[in-house]
Amino acid sequence: MGTSSKVLITETVGTHNVYSCMAAIAVADELSVPVVTAAESLLKLQTSPGRMKIIPGIKATLIIDDTYNSSPVACEQALQALKELSYAKRKIAVLGDMLELGKYSASEHRRIGAKVAETANVLFAVGIRAQNIAEGALSAGMSEKNIFQYEDVSRVSRELQNFLKLGDIVLIKASQGVRAEKIVEEVMAEPQKAEALLVRQDTEWKKI
Known part of the structure; x- marks a missing residue:
């Protein structure tokens, strides 16, 4: 009869990340590391900046920072993680352009918009291509009053601060070309920790 151990992961969310942790435990078991020891080590897991990282936000909000990059598959996984969270308050999706999709760009952005409609209460769409996310969400039943559109990140931070x-x-x-980490920096509870917690914080990126 096998044994079971509870594993607590506090630094990230998403079923796809759970699979990674399960793989790590399997490797540890193969190397004769006790499963309990391997499971306990996951309590020390530190997610890389911009990769589904949990960051405390202003007004006692919670930020899921997934600003490293985006693609249709990755965005869908992130939205699924948001959907799976048991949460009584509002779920807000701030989604920017997904670049380098070529002829599939419009349709893929609209498809993500439809996913937003079944996942979040509010959408902030950032970028020209992200207008298709807004259109997709609207077509899928999200109320127009809960959809906000912006050409770039310059105005989003201030309005999101007031909205939260x-x-x-x-x-x-x-x-990454959208630079959505700038939004995170403006709504995180401790912006003085941005250099340690956020992606693209070196001097050259800061100049852009």
């Missing part, structure tokens, strides 16, 4: 309420959870994701 106690207990909201916010998923922020876009291709």
Whole structure:
């Protein structure tokens, strides 16, 4: 009869990340590391910046920072993770352009918009291509009053700061060219930790 151990992962969310942890435990078992020891080590897991990283936000909100990059598959996984969270307050998706999709760009952005409609309460769409995300969400039944559109990140941060309420959870994701980490920096509870927690914080990136 086998034994079971509970595994607590606090630094990230998403079923796809659970699979990675299961693989790590399997490797540990193959190397004769006790399963309990391997499971306990996951308590120390530190997610890489911009990869489904949990960051405390202003007004006691919670940010899921997935700003490293974006693609249709990755965005869909992030939205699924948001959907699976048991949360009483609003779920807000801040999604930017997904670049380098060629002729599939419009259709893939609209498809993601439809996923947003079944996942989040509010959408902030950032970028010209992301207008198709807004269109997809609207077509799938999301109320127009809950959809906000922006050409770039310059205005999003300020308006998101004002929009957030106690207990909201916010998923922020876009291709790296959108620079959505700038939004995270403006709504995180401790912006002085940006260099340690966020992606693209070196001097050259900061100049862009």
